[in-house]
Amino acid sequence: MTYITCRDLKLGYDGRVVTEGINFEVNEGDYLCIIGENGAGKSTLMKALMNLNKPISGEIEFSDEINRREIGYLPQNKEFQHDFPASVQEIVISGCLSKCGWRPFYSASEKKTAEDNMRQMDIWELRKKCYRELSGGQQQRVLLARALCATGKLLLLDEPVTGLDYKVTCEFYSLLSELNRSGVSIVMVSHDLEEAMGHANKILQISREQVFFGDKDAYLMSESWKSFHQHHKDHCHKKEQEGVFRYEHC
Amino acid sequence: MSIADTLTLYFSYPFVRYAFVVAIVVSLSASLLGVTLVLKRYSFIGDGLSHVAFGAMAIASVFRMINNNVIVLPLTILAAVLLLRSGKNARIKGDAAIAVFSVGALALGYLIMNVFSTSANVSGDVCSTLFGSTSLLTLDEGEVWFSVVLAVLVIGLFIFMYNRIFAVTFDEDFANATGINADRYNLVIAILIAVIIVMGMNLVGSLLISALVIFPALTAMRLYGDYRGVVVCSAVIAVVCAAVGMLLSILTSTPVGATIVTVNLVVFIVTSLIRRA
Numbered sequence: 001m002t003y004i005t006c007r008d009l010k011l012g013y014d015g016r017v018v019t020e021g022i023n024f025e026v027n028e029g030d031y032l033c034i035i036g037e038n039g040a041g042k043s044t045l046m047k048a049l050m051n052l053n054k055p056i057s058g059e060i061e062f063s064d065e066i067n068r069r070e071i072g073y074l075p076q077n078k079e080f081q082h083d084f085p086a087s088v089q090e091i092v093i094s095g096c097l098s099k100c101g102w103r104p105f106y107s108a109s110e111k112k113t114a115e116d117n118m119r120q121m122d123i124w125e126l127r128k129k130c131y132r133e134l135s136g137g138q139q140q141r142v143l144l145a146r147a148l149c150a151t152g153k154l155l156l157l158d159e160p161v162t163g164l165d166y167k168v169t170c171e172f173y174s175l176l177s178e179l180n181r182s183g184v185s186i187v188m189v190s191h192d193l194e195e196a197m198g199h200a201n202k203i204l205q206i207s208r209e210q211v212f213f214g215d216k217d218a219y220l221m222s223e224s225w226k227s228f229h230q231h232h233k234d235h236c237h238k239k240e241q242e243g244v245f246r247y248e249h250c
Numbered sequence: 251m252s253i254a255d256t257l258t259l260y261f262s263y264p265f266v267r268y269a270f271v272v273a274i275v276v277s278l279s280a281s282l283l284g285v286t287l288v289l290k291r292y293s294f295i296g297d298g299l300s301h302v303a304f305g306a307m308a309i310a311s312v313f314r315m316i317n318n319n320v321i322v323l324p325l326t327i328l329a330a331v332l333l334l335r336s337g338k339n340a341r342i343k344g345d346a347a348i349a350v351f352s353v354g355a356l357a358l359g360y361l362i363m364n365v366f367s368t369s370a371n372v373s374g375d376v377c378s379t380l381f382g383s384t385s386l387l388t389l390d391e392g393e394v395w396f397s398v399v400l401a402v403l404v405i406g407l408f409i410f411m412y413n414r415i416f417a418v419t420f421d422e423d424f425a426n427a428t429g430i431n432a433d434r435y436n437l438v439i440a441i442l443i444a445v446i447i448v449m450g451m452n453l454v455g456s457l458l459i460s461a462l463v464i465f466p467a468l469t470a471m472r473l474y475g476d477y478r479g480v481v482v483c484s485a486v487i488a489v490v491c492a493a494v495g496m497l498l499s500i501l502t503s504t505p506v507g508a509t510i511v512t513v514n515l516v517v518f519i520v521t522s523l524i525r526r527a
Contacts, residue, residue, distance in 0.1 A: 047423075052423060052427065069428050071428070075421070075423060075424065084419075084420060085471055085477055085479070085480045087478075090416065090477050090478065091420065094417040094424075095424075097413060097414060097417050097425070104409070104411070104412070105412075129475070130476060132475070
């Protein structure tokens, strides 16, 4: 079943084109990784999928299977608002808001959804805790639980592991795979190539224009992968020498 | 006369009772919105708007309006909407735009009051518009009802939109992605702020109204780690400070607005020190 079909997207800001010629689709059960150099327009594409900015041209079509609001979004692990007073349960249940319509308060079933998701993400014990006092990994699990409150169908993740340490990153990825196996489609922008190749079943590589879209296995045989991978390795190697970046297999 | 006697005497006057009611409802609604304002980094919008309200008040006084709010309220709301838009895509960036608005309105307001003076005591008028002072004790019943109705409206809307305001304040992108129109809520928040500022003008004056918005929220944020806790705590602090401030100003004959703000300030400093220790 197809959820989203993108046809000939041209994306950018203020009329300046960042990337164009984007064609792909997201199906039920997909694990799609969007890869590309910095500034290739990955986050812009993500924002377009979330309806936060309009494509310059082309169309993004949501099938009848999925409502535009049935999207769970996980932002980059940016320094949120480090002094924001919010408890874990307040943040998680805010994912249910789109189901409320004009109703001002959450219903019992939405509270139950929030509880189920907190238990699934193993943060139920932390529910009264303040978000700013949690570790990076715990914070990501809170945001993941919030995203799951908004949808059981499609998660959009924008470099979700930035700033997390190795162990937490691995835990986070296995959590994602588990969700994917249980039927949640995943669209993820990632820097982490090894990981992308490990779990994803589809790859979208973009640059000024679309480089590749298709199954991972086909991508691994393609020229685009070879050159991109080589480039990426050089880049990481350089960074490693500078001592800022450790690149490991999960 | 004992303290109790003094208070009984004062509270036998209707205008003191009115002032008391107004002080509490204005402080309460200011503190509710204050949490959002502080968290959205909009604190200065409140400050800028209060200066705009001062300018509008000057215009109203020149026209000898019977009810100043007919001019002041719409102008302040308009300024709130403009300031909010300017934060996004205007050529002048947010903080600079606020400075332009507030200083401009302050200067124009003072100029208008001087040039087109209709009263014998211009500096007295200016002083009371800026710092509240005596005008509070001359509130009539109509103005009290005006404040109470607006406060009920603000508090009602806040409760109705509580969960959405939280979502939009915490993570605008996520809210937008799940179909909540964040811009619409930002607009409502800005309008509510404008309403609160106009309500507070009579109480503490335009220079001090931001204090009622910001202090209770900041104090509450030091004490609580969850949003609901902060909102409730901020409301309680605001009401208590307003009541204590009123009583103190009656007993010591100090200006009402400045006294309430000082009580807020003291509470803020004390909680900060306690948290440090």
